[in-house]
Amino acid sequence: MSTISIQHLTKIYGRSAAVDDVCIEIPKGSVFGLLGPNGAGKTTTFKCILGLARPSSGTTLIDGAPLVPAVFERLAYVPERSVLYEWMTAGEHMEAQRRSFKRYDPARATELFALFNLDARKRVRAMSKGMQTALAIVLAFASRPEILVLDEPTSGLDPVNQRAVLKLIIDAAAQGATVVLSSHQIGQVERAAEHIAILQDGKVVLNGAVDDLKYQRKIVEGIFESDAFSVNGFERDARISRVEKTGRILRLTVSDGSDGLAAGLVSQGAQSVRIVDLNLEDIFLNAVAPSQSTADVVEAS
């Protein structure tokens, strides 16, 4: 069963849809990366999951049931921007957490405090952006949640602390927690996440297991004798999302079946054929760049 199930979620602010008919299933025990450019609807999706905003239509379920306050006993949320109380100290925040959550583990909290070099007596007002992020992370992980919703959990952190957060996520996942995270640091998502969904303009443009996406998505490059070869048929092939012709070189961005397409190019007379692997960043950029549903034929001189 999915830990988080988002079904046809739509959220309209004013006249525009921040989230438009989004369907995502987040399997139990997985690390799920939600990617997308700024304003794609990631934060709004999180707010709807957590009941902070009401969906205009559609439903979100947690463990198969609508959200109830008791879920927060085992769910932690790290929002995109700091929502800590500026006038309170780090220690007071911890105390508030201890009184709110039965699962709060003081030993764990102390350990995490030391990990990020936080000072319990320091007021949030006097903390840097990175320290505020770190405190929010500590608050979230101190109660050993089963579900973690992390919206840009490493923003403002230095590389050492970013890696520390990543390890916390992996450690939680290894103990069976379900983690949903959004990040502009695609490298982090690539390491930590098994599944991703890419949002653009409130819609899901790509959704799948990272390894499968990498396994399937390739660029097939063929070099022909002359530039007088035909690209007919490629734009109708559902597996091809982009056709790029530059002189004698043809580049196909494919979502599946790269081997067959490579063999096809050879039989069409290509002198040389190469299959290029794509990393997640390439896949991301390919997914959000062209929004046409049919293949895009680019003829460069």
Place this chain on the structure above:
Amino acid sequence: MPAIFTVDPRSGVPIYLQLTDQVKRSVALGVLQPGEQLPTVKQLALDLTINPNTVARAYRDLERDEIIETAPGRGSFVRGNGAAETSRAAASHVAHEALERAVREAKSIGLTRSRVRKLFNDALERWFPEEQ
């Protein structure tokens, strides 16, 4: 356990494939001895900062390919039974992939079939001189 594995998440090759290839290679080369214990899923995930399920998937594939075996509660081990065959199978798999890639690369840069054959024979002579 020394960090004998590395992964490059930025590479387009799925991480679990990077991992299975490396284990197979280590077994083929004898870096991992039959019966030797592999790191736990959690440990390897934390060491490489990659998703634990990805490690688990790699271990499952290795188990299916009969390269490792997992004793519940004790961990994963390089198979002791028929270790030689396992190693050879693993080695030939890795070699096959590498050869395939090399030939494809040679074709891409426009080498002729006879030129490729010549290169292949040269390589054979260098690495298997006793079989002349």
Place this chain on the structure above:
Amino acid sequence: MYYVEYLRALRALRVVAILLGILLALVVVMRLWLAAVHAESPDAWVTQMAQSSTAVVRTQRLSDGTVKTTIDDKAQRTHADIYDRGYAGKRLVITAPSSQLDMHFKHPLMIGSLHVVKSDANGMTTVVVDTNGGENIGDLFIVSLPFALIVATILGGALAKENDGHLEIAWTRPVSRAVYAVTAMSVDIAALAATEVLAVVVFVIAQAFFQMPRYGITTQGFQALLVALLVPAAWYALVTACSASFKRGLGAVIGLLWPAAILLPVFAAVRYGDSMTARTVSGLLRAVDTLNPLIYLPGMGPDGVTNGLSGLGLLGTSSLWASILVLIALTAAYSAAAIVQWWGVEA
């Protein structure tokens, strides 16, 4: 989940404690200054008389329950009868050589409820001092009310404060929105009561520096106490309800509510004439003014004497019970209005 509000309340109480501390310091300075000009309380002087080595002290209980203490000091030519009638007051009748009494009663300390009558005869002076009985604890609560109103203004708008960038914390705790709001508001209202108790304790300490009254409570005093507790609570709930939908602008809400609550009774009391329109305007203002918690304070009604209800002529009586019931209803209604809005807010 109430911890954040608890910390806010503690910070507000710290402000009150500082104000009261300053007040107490001023009282101590005043007391020292009075001591410097030889003023002292009659009680203190009588105690001094009784401690003289030549004094004979007798105590007896009269038939009406009054405890009569007689101090007779032949050597000093002083005599005092003290009639202690408990809550109903205490009477001191002191006779002594004029020279001695003049020294003590030149600057009698008139702080507290005292009534002094002096008469001279043959170089002897007789002083009759009446302490007019007990002081009503309820009145002290009324006096402490400004402090509670300050705290109510500081703490008011608790929900708007969460709405200003903290909903993601407040709403991801394992309690429903309604429980969160009710708990937070209860903590704040408890802090208002604590403010008044704190202020009353300081007042009692301050009075103890002078003439210690006998504290007691009558039914009317109890009613005053309830009014004193309820007016800040209703005011707090009003501020919270008026700001619950706002992310910012809590300051503006408070800035508008105070002048409105003070000016509305004034405009409601004005007679605009006998025309239909004038009477309608007047009636409308009076009707709106019933929602104003401040008019239920004794003396805040449009007639300037009784409390709001009787002054508005809505009830034929100036009964404080009616005010108390209305204040409870207002607090509950404003709180409910705040929670309903809180339910509709989105992060």
